[in-house]
Amino acid sequence: MTYTAIMTLLGNRITYFLLMGLGAALGAYFYYLDRQDEAIRTTFQQATCTVTAAEVTVNEEVHHTRWRGHYVTRTYYAEISYTFKVNGQEYEGYDYRAFEGGMTEEEANAVVARYEEGKTATCYYNPDDPEDAVLTLDSDRRGMYTVVTWGLVLLIGGLVGWVLIDFLLPHLDGAAKAAKKAPDDFQLEIPPWSSVPRT
Numbered sequence: 001m002t003y004t005a006i007m008t009l010l011g012n013r014i015t016y017f018l019l020m021g022l023g024a025a026l027g028a029y030f031y032y033l034d035r036q037d038e039a040i041r042t043t044f045q046q047a048t049c050t051v052t053a054a055e056v057t058v059n060e061e062v063h064h065t066r067w068r069g070h071y072v073t074r075t076y077y078a079e080i081s082y083t084f085k086v087n088g089q090e091y092e093g094y095d096y097r098a099f100e101g102g103m104t105e106e107e108a109n110a111v112v113a114r115y116e117e118g119k120t121a122t123c124y125y126n127p128d129d130p131e132d133a134v135l136t137l138d139s140d141r142r143g144m145y146t147v148v149t150w151g152l153v154l155l156i157g158g159l160v161g162w163v164l165i166d167f168l169l170p171h172l173d174g175a176a177k178a179a180k181k182a183p184d185d186f187q188l189e190i191p192p193w194s195s196v197p198r199t
Helices: 003-010 013-043 105-114 142-180
Strands: 045-065 069-086 089-093 120-126 129-134
Touching (some): 045 105
Antiparallel strands (some): 045 069, 045 120, 120 129
């Protein structure tokens, strides 16, 4: 994108309206996720489950940058399978917690150590859909906080930009022009006692 195109976008109020709209959309998405999290904590029912498998898995991503070359990030997950019964019917769950975004290696190992294969544990399921189950009601809210943070940044940035180009800059520009402009009807008044000849 050229410099001219960038300056055109920055000088257009539509750009800032779009930023505010995107920020508001992210805020609405955060609200939706927050209500889902609250529903998990308030409506899921408790059950006794049996752990059938537990292991730590890792997801590696290679990132390429101009300045740092390439580097690898690793995200660890506690992969746990468990079975439980609801009204005599057996179900299987696979989620440790809702909205899982990954952990450090130490955190994943600590979780898996608590859920050894064959052990019984407490799990929580959706009474409307028992296959929707978790082992803990403490959801991973980091992704939600990222969403709302970006929403606020975009909303505030769009609002500040709009106020700047539609109100502040025009006001300052008008004030500067008025200060430079000399009045056309200005006349120097010479008092009667002055020795300066009158024309």
